[in-house]
Amino acid sequence: MSEAKRLAGEKAVDYVEDGMIVGVGTGSTVAFFIDALARIKHRIAGAVSSSEQSTQRLRGHGIEVIDLNNAGPLSLYVDGADECDPHKRLIKGGGAALTREKIIAQASEKFVCIIDPAKRVDVLGKFPLPIEVIPMARSLVARAIVAQTGGQPVWREGVNTDNGNWVLDVHGLAIVDPVAMERELNQIPGVVSVGLFAQRPADVVIVGGEPPMVL
Numbered sequence: 001m002s003e004a005k006r007l008a009g010e011k012a013v014d015y016v017e018d019g020m021i022v023g024v025g026t027g028s029t030v031a032f033f034i035d036a037l038a039r040i041k042h043r044i045a046g047a048v049s050s051s052e053q054s055t056q057r058l059r060g061h062g063i064e065v066i067d068l069n070n071a072g073p074l075s076l077y078v079d080g081a082d083e084c085d086p087h088k089r090l091i092k093g094g095g096a097a098l099t100r101e102k103i104i105a106q107a108s109e110k111f112v113c114i115i116d117p118a119k120r121v122d123v124l125g126k127f128p129l130p131i132e133v134i135p136m137a138r139s140l141v142a143r144a145i146v147a148q149t150g151g152q153p154v155w156r157e158g159v160n161t162d163n164g165n166w167v168l169d170v171h172g173l174a175i176v177d178p179v180a181m182e183r184e185l186n187q188i189p190g191v192v193s194v195g196l197f198a199q200r201p202a203d204v205v206i207v208g209g210e211p212p213m214v215l
């Protein structure tokens, strides 16, 4: 599986153009992208990072990390996913970086998602849906999720996001209308962000393989 992730990550470099500030996601697939990006780092202006983890790896390669506020709109965002449906709608947040990932995806003209083949599904929801919450709202949000979706929220105990918040993973969902569910869950007070990337899906999906498949 990590070979498929490597092939997807390396293929995504084809989308990088000279002088770009590149939006960079988080996770093991993205780590391969960052390593490949390092080989052409002289061609880019820098990167906007979605997590402390990716920031460390980027800086380790000598790639400048730029604050999104100073970067303006981005041309390209490259990130992984936990699940991807046929409409390029995603579940993300397995690495607890969903909020910053969603911000950068929204700021970017093109979102290239890099996955291994196991991430492809017909209906999202087998992977527990991550939701970042303000700590004091954890129980309130969990009760609302049960009432609204019938799913079972489980607190990812011991995990603090880069924003100082907590994560609930919602099990037992079959998400037939991801846009509506994203909108509804976003309304619950205390929800910081929902790991559904449906209102703003990926534009391009690269499935790692020999050769990689571009959807």
Ligand code: 5RP
Pocket: 025, 026, 027, 028, 029, 030, 079, 080, 081, 082, 091, 092, 093, 094, 095, 096, 097, 098, 101
């Ligand atoms: C982090 C994410 C990751 O993109 C997602 O978890 C996939 O990770 P990996 O590439 O390690 O399988 O959303 O919050």
